[in-house]
Amino acid sequence: MKEDRILKDFREVLSLTKRYLRQEKERGLREVAISPKSPEGQAYGAGKVQSPRSKETLEKLRREVEGCRKCPLWRERNNVVFGEGSPNAKLILVGEAPGRNEDLQGKPFVGAAGQLLTKILASIGLKREDVFIGNILKCRPPMNRNPKPEEIKACWGYLDRQLRIIRPKIILAMGTFAAQTLLKTDERIGRLRGEFHPFAKGVKLLATYHPAALLRNPGYKKAVWEDMKLLKKEYKKS
Ligand code: URA
Numbered sequence: 001m002k003e004d005r006i007l008k009d010f011r012e013v014l015s016l017t018k019r020y021l022r023q024e025k026e027r028g029l030r031e032v033a034i035s036p037k038s039p040e041g042q043a044y045g046a047g048k049v050q051s052p053r054s055k056e057t058l059e060k061l062r063r064e065v066e067g068c069r070k071c072p073l074w075r076e077r078n079n080v081v082f083g084e085g086s087p088n089a090k091l092i093l094v095g096e097a098p099g100r101n102e103d104l105q106g107k108p109f110v111g112a113a114g115q116l117l118t119k120i121l122a123s124i125g126l127k128r129e130d131v132f133i134g135n136i137l138k139c140r141p142p143m144n145r146n147p148k149p150e151e152i153k154a155c156w157g158y159l160d161r162q163l164r165i166i167r168p169k170i171i172l173a174m175g176t177f178a179a180q181t182l183l184k185t186d187e188r189i190g191r192l193r194g195e196f197h198p199f200a201k202g203v204k205l206l207a208t209y210h211p212a213a214l215l216r217n218p219g220y221k222k223a224v225w226e227d228m229k230l231l232k233k234e235y236k237k238s
């Protein structure tokens with residue numbers, strides 16, 4: 001009967017909406033735009049209706065992050081490394097945290113790993129300016145130690161807002177910390193890489209080994225090359 005169909009459709013819409021909201025909540029969303037006034041209404045992904053929060057620009061956010069003291073890493077930094085590249089990038093690259101050179105220059109991926117990254121991008125026909133390059137943490141951990149969970153938690157909101165402003169179609173998570181943080185999993189990078197994961201509506205995520213890991217471990221080359229071929233194909237489609 002027609003009414004049964006309508007009821008069934010309605011239930012389906014409700015359950016999809018619930019699932020979407022639950023996922024968004026897990027990703028840190030606290031408000032939903034039911035009127036255009038809601039500040040957190042900006043969704044991930046291109047082609048979404050712009051809410052006032054989208055007027056937040058990368059430059060405004062950069063100034064805010066430059067004064068951040070939300071975790072103890074601010075004490076030892078020379079510079080915040082906000083990230084750089086195209087504000088309209090279809091592809092955003094996410095690394096772990098600034099190293100020594102990045103901290104000194106205030107720019108992401110400018111040391112040895114960064115030079116390798118620039119070459120990897122060139123191998124699939126991309127320039128650094130075509131994409132946006134950022135990190136999970138915006139300040140350098142002392143002696144390049146691993147990020148602590150509380151530092152990742154304190155800093156996550158900034159990457160989240162960068163993603164909502166840039167609205168890329170594809171995220172490349174480089175290394176364990178980027179992949180595990182963005183996908184909210186403890187799964188190992190070796191198992192996460194090699195395929196696209198749904199991230200949000202219209203946004204896919206590919207994980208691969210970190211270029212610094214590649215420098216230490218040439219055995220990862222083949223896997224990274226496979227990942228780059230996948231990335232190139234998807235980038236052309238998007
Ligand atoms: N490694 C990273 O993860 N990020 C940088 O910006 C540089 C090296």
Ligand code: SF4
Pocket residue numbers: 065068069070071072073074080137138139151154155
């Ligand atoms: Fe703030 Fe992130 Fe730097 Fe910690 S790492 S001080 S949260 S910008």
